[in-house]
Amino acid sequence: MGGALMTLATFLKHVPNNQYVEFAAYQLSGEAQQWWQEECRLLQLQNADIPWDVFQMAFYKKYFPESAREAKKMELMQLKQGSLSITDYTSRFEELCRFSRVCQGAPKTYESWKCIKYQRSLKDNIMTAVATLEIRIFSDLMNKARVIEEYTGTLMATRGRGRTRSRESRNEQPADNHAEFMATIANLTNTMEANTVVTLQAVQRLGQSAGNVNGNSEGNTNDNA
Incomplete structure (x- = not known):
């Protein structure tokens, strides 16, 4: 029943x-x-x-009872598509319309009202697309909204794949930079090590030279004595 x-x-x-x-x-x-x-x-x-x-x-x-009708009426007035798909939104919308006194009258009297209410609660991008069409047959409006939703989904998926490829391309560049950076560090380390060896060798030579000078000075002092 x-x-x-x-x-x-x-x-x-x-x-x-x-x-x-x-x-x-x-x-x-x-x-x-x-x-x-x-x-x-x-x-x-x-x-x-x-x-x-x-x-x-x-x-x-x-x-x-009146209290239940008012609650359903308020729920219908506040209904928004939000994150719902067109199918789920339409199903919820029609369910609530069945409790509306406007929709319980003769079909011709509520068809236009139903279309306007349905359209205003769609997602912004879908509502903008269908608003200019001024559709006042509910089944036509619902079908048009579904087509736009499917097209938008396809477009977003295509853009998503493009962004993924772009991110992958950007991710490869830091890897190359990192390899180049590590190679630079290695070269710098090798250079520093080579310079250190040269410096130590120079110090050793200076030490040896200083020892020779001191030895000669002491020999000359003994001879003079």
């Missing part, structure tokens, strides 16, 4: 206005069917003679 009634607005597109109540009553089963039969007896009317708004008011009063 619940599922059938929750999709009532969709089915009503194919039902003449004067048969709304008959169609809705046909969807009822079990306890709900017994409840409506009792309501008809109290109203002393047949389904075909009961206005649609009377049926709605009675049904909502019984199975869907």
Whole structure:
């Protein structure tokens, strides 16, 4: 029963206005069917003679209190696509629309409103793309949004692969620089070691020269004595 009634607005597109109540009553089963039969007896009317708004008011009063309707209405007003895919966003949007009084009326009266509300809550890039098209048939708007989402996803994936290749190219350069840097350090180390050896050899030679000078000076002093 619940599922059938929750999709009532969709089915009503194919039902003449004067048969709304008959169609809705046909969807009822079990306890709900017994409840409506009792309501008809109290109203002393047949389904075909009961206005649609009377049926709605009675049904909502019984199975869907005002507080619950207001909560769902607020949730619909605040709904945004955000991180949801178009498929998930559309599913949630349509679920909440089933609780909206606007969407429970005749389809022609809410189709435009539904499109505007759906469009305004899309992601910015998708909303910008579809806004200029001014689509007022919900199925067309939903399909167009899905196409744009798929195109955007493909474009982002392509750009992602390009960025990956660019990062890989940049990562290779530091490796080359690092190798060059290590080679420079090695050369500098070798140069420093060679210079140290030369310096030590020079010091040793200077030491030897100083020793010879001192030895000669002492010999000359002894001779003079």
